[in-house]
């Protein structure tokens with residue numbers, strides 16, 4: 001009997017394409033539609049929010065939760081906040097830079113925000129620095145006094161761990177993470193950055209194909 005590899009392979013392809021979402025936000029709810037390819041765009045992953053036209057969740061300044069789901073096996077993270085109605089400026093860092101090891105859900109239940117944000121609407125921003133560059137999402141929030149309860153959707157996946165770390169490009173300027181401030185900006189550097197993101201995308205596609213190929217080979221070995 002011939003092993004039927006073709007249906008298996010197409011299932012693997014579907015699986016592989018579904019896996020690549022960079023990262024998604026579990027809590028608080030993110031603004032705008034989630035568009036995978038736009039996630040590298042500042043400030044909110046390709047969506048330019050208007051504070052009067054987004055879903056707003058209460059965020060307690062003395063400690064509230066940020067939950068994300070990472071599809072990469074590693075990322076460093078910047079959490080930031082602003083009361084700029086368009087999320088363009090005024091970002092401040094609201095949690096120390098940390099490194100997530102392992103893919104899947106990670107929830108930090110105790111993020112604190114400056115008290116002068118109380119009573120204002122704004123955004124919580126999540127910036128991921130992973131193997132394919134910098135990725136952005138925002139959540140529309142109403143900054144309120146006190147401490148929040150841990151939401152149900154705030155969970156750590158099995159095998160996920162976090163440690164505080166250094167990531168100079170994330171921490172140097174919360175308004176412009178992903179752009180090294182130490183080196184002078186030049187045209188050649190912009191070209192270089194653009195080149196890197198294109199190259200890493202094709203590398204990622206190649207990686208996906210290799211994985212599918214490997215799994216097909218393994219599958220063939222198992223059924224033979």
Ligand SMILES: [Cu+2]
Pocket residue numbers: 021022023072130132
């Ligand atoms: Cu990615």
